[in-house]
Amino acid sequence: MMINKWLKQLTQMLASMQTAIYLLLIVGVVSALGTFIPQGQTPTFYLQHYGRTTSMIINGLGLSNLYHVWWFQLLIILLCLSILVCAYRRLRWGKKISGLASLFMHLAIVFILIGALWSLGYSHSSFIEIARGQTIALNNYGFEEGQLKLNDFKIDYYPDFQPRQYTSDLSLINYHGKNIHQSISVNHPLKTGSLKIYQSTWGWAIQLTNLTGTTETIISLKDKDLFLLDEAQQVKVQAVFLPDFKDDKTGIQSKTPLPDHPHVWLTLLQQDKVVDMAIIPVGQEVQLGSYSLRFDTFYPYSGLQIKQDSGVYMVFAGFIILLAGLGIRYWFAFWGKKGAN
């Protein structure tokens, strides 16, 4: 009985336009607030930047992750409920086309939010870096099945060497019984079912051989990365790739980003202090400290964002309904009774 009465009161409140407008404005103000507070930092970050009291408020209310905190989501759910209750009431009133359009428009908003919620719960995305020629198994990254191979990767430049486009030539093998071969670039992802693969980043990778001692070991590392050669002594080697090495007095640099004169700049560090360094071309060997290293080869790798998400289709359907509803609604409001105002 109590619950029934309470529910009735809640419905009545949600059906009121006043509540809906307050909800709209509150969601607006809260969202705006979130843009002034850096999101997703650790509690200590806020303590350092905002002092004790403010950081206590921020951490206590979850303002550091504002758009995902429970009460913000509750606000959005209330807004949805308010739209639904109002829509239900309107359903029982007018049957004019403009009224119907407005109804669909409002339902579309709820639909978009449900799609978003669905994505929050059921989407999976992962960032991978894959070298030219490499094949990876997608189930190692939390996807159902399939292998992905990077056949080729290339970068186009403008005449001033600003990047024009990055292109990965991919093979998706054994994915739901399909084999897909496609080139992807920024703005042109691979799409199959609810799986999408995006061109995200790229870089150079370097292969060295460690010739020190009796056994040769192969070292693969990304441009500018460090590799630990000796754990006990804390000896590391850093490799900086110089695709178009230019040897002059103005400093160590690459003339262009094109691999026309490829060199690697190796730095040997011990306890984070520089011990030795050298710049060598492909195929050459060098003695660095007590280590003997050879620069074997270099190749580009591609950074791909892989995403499995079916909620986004619900969202896009909502967009279309929203636009259609809005268009029809105002088309009728203005041109339907032209002359009347």
Place this chain on the structure above:
Amino acid sequence: MENILLDIFFALLLFTVIVNLIRLWKPIKHGDFISSMLIIMAVITFIVMLVVRTSMGGRIPFANAYEFTLLFAGGVLILAILVRRDLVSPLFDLSVALLTILLLSVASSFSSEIRPLMPALQSGWLYAHVATAVIAYGSFALAACLGIIYLGRAQETDLSLPEVDERIYKLVVLGFTFLTIVIITGAVWAEEVWGSWWTWDPKETWSLVTWLVYAAYLHTRHSYDWKGNKSAWMVVIGFVIVMFTLFGVSVLLPGLHSYV
């Protein structure tokens, strides 16, 4: 070439301001005709400027803060010609010219260098997104100008106050419809380029805030018959938020939208 045109554009707007200040002080003969000629000439200059920039850059000038602000200024003027067709109001012409001058000054604080498009911007969605943004924000700008006239109770207009109010409403509807398209094209594009249609990036968030404010305007008008003063205030405040979304966010809260 482009700079000379920009100077002419600026000068024409300055003349518009002067002519309409005089008209406010004391009516002049053919004042409305002179004012509309100045605005039309400014629009023609603007269009020539766009053509010149397009031919120099080899692409439509749609892609950075400078170009967007310039488009916004021109869009406001073009829409103003439509809105003032049967509206004789020196105050309206004055506020439109002042706003356009403000936008041009903001534009001149950005780099006007023509740069090739980076990979993320090479998409048809760029053009849909930017063109609809110009229409949306242009409508809101003019709604705010009319709102100021309404609040100033400008007696010199030939329209009655309810007519001004009605015109504000229509502009808000136009702006709101197009802002919806701006946000949707932006979201679809973001999904295509980054794999995420909404990230609560400051620019996105503030465009949502703007959308909510104008949604509140439409709802209060529909359900509570909020007209006149209260809703005139709402469109003025709404436009302040629009300007913050466009320029304040870029300066104070940079995010993914760092190009604009």
